[in-house]
Amino acid sequence: MIDPVAAMNAVLSELKSLAGAAAAPSTASLVPNVEGGSQPSFMDALKNALSSVDNTVADANTRAKAFAAGDNSIPLSDVMVSMEQANLALQMASGVRDKVVAAYTNIMNMQV
Numbered sequence: 001m002i003d004p005v006a007a008m009n010a011v012l013s014e015l016k017s018l019a020g021a022a023a024a025p026s027t028a029s030l031v032p033n034v035e036g037g038s039q040p041s042f043m044d045a046l047k048n049a050l051s052s053v054d055n056t057v058a059d060a061n062t063r064a065k066a067f068a069a070g071d072n073s074i075p076l077s078d079v080m081v082s083m084e085q086a087n088l089a090l091q092m093a094s095g096v097r098d099k100v101v102a103a104y105t106n107i108m109n110m111q112v
Contacts, residue, residue: 049093049096050093052089053089053090053092053093056082056085056089057086057089057090059082059086060079060082060083060085061086063078063079063082063083064082064083067079
């Protein structure tokens with residue numbers, strides 16, 4: 001017979017791990033620590049954000065390939081969560097790109 005307390009603890013720990021995996025990344029990881037109190041440049045922030053998106057997509061790809069190869073240590077829920085995180089990261093990057101292009105177009109159309 002299955003111990004109900006142990007089963008509930010297992011479900012609770014699985015839910016906690018899924019909630020931790022679904023948490024949004026902090027914005028502090030997108031901007032590097034700069035010595036001397038100077039602000040990082042826009043280019044540095046953009047490079048860090050794009051490398052974060054690239055790492056998210058690469059991680060999702062690695063997990064999906066491992067799962068497809070038959071690795072039983074990776075649950076399907078982890079693969080699906082990492083794929084959705086990569087999808088959201090790409091959508092966010094696309095939205096930022098669209099806003100930057102629109103801002104550039106507006107600036108270039110201004111009369112001086």
